[in-house]
Amino acid sequence: MNNKKKIVVLTGAGVSAESGIKTFRDAGGLWEGHDVMEVASFDGWLRNKELVLDFYNQRRKQALTAKPNQGHIGLATLEKDFEVVIVTQNVDNLHERAGSSNVIHLHGELFKSRSTVDENLVYEIDDGEVNIGDHCEKGSQLRPHIVWFGEMVPMMVVAAREAVSADIFIVVGTSLAVYPAAGLIDYVGSEIPKFIIDPNMPSIYPRSELFLFEENGSTGVKKVADILRKIYL
Numbered sequence: 001m002n003n004k005k006k007i008v009v010l011t012g013a014g015v016s017a018e019s020g021i022k023t024f025r026d027a028g029g030l031w032e033g034h035d036v037m038e039v040a041s042f043d044g045w046l047r048n049k050e051l052v053l054d055f056y057n058q059r060r061k062q063a064l065t066a067k068p069n070q071g072h073i074g075l076a077t078l079e080k081d082f083e084v085v086i087v088t089q090n091v092d093n094l095h096e097r098a099g100s101s102n103v104i105h106l107h108g109e110l111f112k113s114r115s116t117v118d119e120n121l122v123y124e125i126d127d128g129e130v131n132i133g134d135h136c137e138k139g140s141q142l143r144p145h146i147v148w149f150g151e152m153v154p155m156m157v158v159a160a161r162e163a164v165s166a167d168i169f170i171v172v173g174t175s176l177a178v179y180p181a182a183g184l185i186d187y188v189g190s191e192i193p194k195f196i197i198d199p200n201m202p203s204i205y206p207r208s209e210l211f212l213f214e215e216n217g218s219t220g221v222k223k224v225a226d227i228l229r230k231i232y233l
């Protein structure tokens with residue numbers, strides 16, 4: 001019988017910042033010089049598939065050179081003493097590469113592509129590119145396996161179910177500006193301790209059991225992990 005306390009973690013671009021991956025906001029709403037809606041929306045895809053595919057090919061190349069930082073590693077190490085579910089808005093695979101074994105990607109995955117006629121046809125890309133003319137087994141153009149603005153977030157239901165049964169909730173490196181991801185905290189019990197780690201604390205609705213760590217993920221995660229081990233072990 002697993003009597004480990006369950007930690008649910010919501011992460012955003014900030015947890016990968018110290019791995020050299022630009023955050024969504026720091027890019028000033030421009031990604032690699034593009035308007036977000038040009039490269040991260042379905043309309044943008046319809047307007048210019050090549051531009052969108054190139055944008056994600058560039059980000060995949062950049063993500064390949066990035067390494068997990070102490071924030072990712074600290075979260076993965078929590079699995080020694082706790083049941084840990086990572087809910088990330090990030091499309092990189094740094095949580096997995098740090099050793100986290102239970103990662104829910106709300107906004108998709110950079111290293112996967114999918115069919116444009118059958119969303120169940122999802123393919124690993126590894127270190128490759130996706131280009132015009134790359135087709136799924138049903139002959140349709142492949143697209144990035146990413147949730148664009150204006151698209152449904154199918155994994156939100158799974159993430160919310162995890163949050164409902166959390167004993168501890170940690171938020172690392174997100175401006176809590178994008179919904180429904182930012183609403184995950186509302187599924188967590190009011191009496192459950194909530195730790196927020198961010199050097200520029202996001203505006204968050206005041207509630208009980210909120211503990212703020214105004215610092216980088218690499219140091220904040222270690223501090224919170226030490227506190228949790230003191231309290232729960």
Ligand code: BV8
Pocket residue numbers: 011012013014015017018023024025026040089090091107146147148149150151152153172173174175176177178179180197198199200201202215216217218
């Ligand atoms: C949907 C994939 C409905 C792309 C992304 C008006 C009001 C409210 C909501 C909306 C609105 N208009 C439209 C909406 C909905 C919209 C939305 O929320 N828009 C926002 C911008 C207002 N949401 C959607 O469209 C979602 N879908 O609602 O569908 C629907 C319903 C029925 C039928 C059809 C549709 C889909 C949203 C998903 C979009 N895709 N990503 C890609 O990555 O290529 S979201 C995008 O923002 C990023 O990927 C990122 O994941 C996400 C959130 O950003 P953060 O991760 O928080 O990053 P950010 O830069 O903002 O913050 C970084 C934080 O880190 C900062 O706080 C910083 O201080 C901190 N930090 C910096 N350094 C460090 C650090 N922390 C720790 N350590 C450090 N070293």
